[in-house]
Each structure stands twice: as C-alpha cells, then as structure tokens.
Amino acid sequence: MELRQLQYFVKVAKKEHVTQAAEELHVAQSAVSRQIHQLEQELGVDLFMQKGRNLHLTAVGQLFCSRVETILKDLDRAVNEVHEFIDPEQGEIRLGFPHSLGVHVIPSVVAEFRKLYPNVKFRFKQGMYPTLIRDVVSAEVDLAFISPFPENHNQVAGNVVLTEDLVAILPPGHPLANEQSIKLNQLKDDKFILFSKGYSLRPIVWHACLEAGFTPKIAFEGEETDTIRGLVAAGMGVSLLPEVALFQSFTLQPARVRISTPKVTRTIGLIHRADDKLPLVAQSFRIFLLEYFGLQPDTPPS
Incomplete structure (x- = not known):
C-alpha cells in the first residue's frame, strides 16, 4: 500500500x-x-x-x-x-476566526507577529461558533479565536483574551443618533437587523433585549457585519455590533451610540485542542497573542 x-x-x-x-x-x-x-x-x-x-x-x-x-x-x-525542528520560523500556522474579527483584529495581530517572524506562513479559516469548535477538535486548525469563549468544553482549552462592548448602531437620521449613550429599551419600538441563526452575536443581542424588557422585532437577518452595518446606515433598522467590527470606513455609515443599560458585552477566546501539543510555531504564536492582549502566558499545553 x-x-x-x-x-x-x-x-x-x-x-x-x-x-x-x-x-x-x-x-x-x-x-x-x-x-x-x-x-x-x-x-x-x-x-x-x-x-x-x-x-x-x-x-x-x-x-x-x-x-x-x-x-x-x-x-x-x-x-x-x-x-x-530544522527552522521553527519557517512553519505554517492554521488559524480559525469569526468573520467579525477579520476586519481589524486578525490583520493587526498577524502583521505584528510577522514583524518578529517574517517567514511564517498563515492559513486562515473563517467560520461560525460550532464550525470553529469542530475545526479545532478535528485538527483542521491549530488555534481559533472564538466568541463567546466556551467555558465548559472537554475537547478544547484556552483563554479569554478580550471582553468588548457592543454598541447600538442607528441610521444617521434616527432620533437617538446624536446621543452619547442610551438605554437599550429606548429601541424597543425599532425594527432590528440581526445575524442569522447560528451566529454567536445573535443570542447576545436577543438576550440583551429580553433583559431590557422587550422582544426585538426583526426586519432583516444577515451573515456579515458589513451587510448589517450597510442596512442600518440605509435606514432599514437598528442593530448592536462590537466596536471592533466598525473600524472600516465606508461612504454610508451608521451612527454608533453606547448602551448604558444593560451592559452588553461579548467574550473573545483563543482556543486549542485540549491535551494536545501544539506545533512549535503555533505555540510561539499563542504565547505572542496572550502577551499582545495583556495576559500572562501559562504553561504550554502538553
């Protein structure tokens, strides 16, 4: 054979x-x-x-x-x-991440890492929460950014590297567009543009609205932050997005307003296979990322 x-x-x-x-x-x-x-x-x-x-x-x-x-x-x-083993700086890192991190976070951390290791190659794979978990478990990727961080999963391990606020995004002509901050229940009569089912941001927004005392009325559903941001800017409804997804500059931009009550956040984790040794180059990248986000690198997984 x-x-x-x-x-x-x-x-x-x-x-x-x-x-x-x-x-x-x-x-x-x-x-x-x-x-x-x-x-x-x-x-x-x-x-x-x-x-x-x-x-x-x-x-x-x-x-x-x-x-x-x-x-x-x-x-x-x-x-x-x-x-x-011959040259750990010539390896390849297979990295998974959700679409919302592809605008700013991933390009930023990869660019900084390549300043130290210019010959390291990257293979990227975007996906939703269950897809990223599956890709890590099946060894399709070495590391994955994921949101929310899976607190209790016996096949993956990792660290919360970032907790970020979600902000309300509104059409530029919305009555609340010029406010510094609002309470989420002030949007109870608005139509919402949400991520489709299966995307981790959808339940975060949904549960925040329920906590604020109302069930969001859905006008549209989308699968990319750019689509949701564009629909809001065009006046089709309102939404909540993490600030990291609002870095790009387009002609058509929604207004962004902070939410005072309830506080709406999401955790972003960096995960790897539990009880499995990472390739040397991927372990170097993992340690770099923990330091990049201000965390103390722990004992490498074995």
Whole structure:
C-alpha cells in the first residue's frame, strides 16, 4: 500500500468523481483509476460504488476513509514538525476566526507577529461558533479565536483574551443618533437587523433585549457585519455590533451610540485542542497573542 494510493483515494472520496479528483491532483484520470483499483485489490473490497456519474463510498469505504484521513493528517503534522525542528520560523500556522474579527483584529495581530517572524506562513479559516469548535477538535486548525469563549468544553482549552462592548448602531437620521449613550429599551419600538441563526452575536443581542424588557422585532437577518452595518446606515433598522467590527470606513455609515443599560458585552477566546501539543510555531504564536492582549502566558499545553 502506497502513500499515493491513499492520497488519491481520499481525493476521490471527497470529489465523488475520478475526473475532478484527477484535475485537482494534476495527474491523468487513468493514473487515479489505476491506483484506486490496485488499492481495492490489495484490500480485497470495493471502496466505491457507482451512482449515476458519481462515485460513492461503500460502508467499508467510509470506515477506511475516516481512518486514512486521520493517518494523512498525522503524517502532515509529522512533516511540519520536522521542518519546524530544522527552522521553527519557517512553519505554517492554521488559524480559525469569526468573520467579525477579520476586519481589524486578525490583520493587526498577524502583521505584528510577522514583524518578529517574517517567514511564517498563515492559513486562515473563517467560520461560525460550532464550525470553529469542530475545526479545532478535528485538527483542521491549530488555534481559533472564538466568541463567546466556551467555558465548559472537554475537547478544547484556552483563554479569554478580550471582553468588548457592543454598541447600538442607528441610521444617521434616527432620533437617538446624536446621543452619547442610551438605554437599550429606548429601541424597543425599532425594527432590528440581526445575524442569522447560528451566529454567536445573535443570542447576545436577543438576550440583551429580553433583559431590557422587550422582544426585538426583526426586519432583516444577515451573515456579515458589513451587510448589517450597510442596512442600518440605509435606514432599514437598528442593530448592536462590537466596536471592533466598525473600524472600516465606508461612504454610508451608521451612527454608533453606547448602551448604558444593560451592559452588553461579548467574550473573545483563543482556543486549542485540549491535551494536545501544539506545533512549535503555533505555540510561539499563542504565547505572542496572550502577551499582545495583556495576559500572562501559562504553561504550554502538553
């Protein structure tokens, strides 16, 4: 059994098509088919079954694929560890984060880190809360910023690195747009623009409104801070966003007003797999981040 066979097998399993797999692998279709055939002969089982134009994994193929993916990930990590042993400043950091941090926080911390380690590469992956947890647990990423911080999760560990206020954003012509601060219940008659279900900011805003004594009336739902900010600026409703999501300057800007009651905040955490040793370069980045946010670096995870 050869490494190439396993790599081709996983690619075909993901694409469900030999031709598409061959195109991504930059090899001939016949080469992929031959390697898959040899692998099936060696194992003595059919790994795929034909369904229309696509190939689907058989039951034993699914079992084999899950094991092979783990093996290939471990192999990739082993190769990276060798490279880092030779030169830890030449490694790659796989970092996950929510969309709202992509405007200012991620570019800022990465730029500062690369001043110290200019040859380190980054692979970024954006996602919602459950996706980021899954990516950390499955070793798709080494580290992830996440909000809110998961206080009780036995498969991830980490630190709260930042607690930030959410502010009200209002159309420029809103009667409260020029106030220094407001109580959240002053917006009880307004239509709200919220994140779609599954985004961590949605329940934060929803529960803050309930705490203020009203249920928000939803006018629109969105999946990006830019969309929500733009809709508010266009007069379609009001919303609450973290200040970090309001750094960019656009022609159409909403007014931002602080909320005095109740205090609405979110925690941002930096997480990694529990009971798992980080690659050297990722551990260096983790220590840098803790110091960047004013925290004392603790004992590295082992």
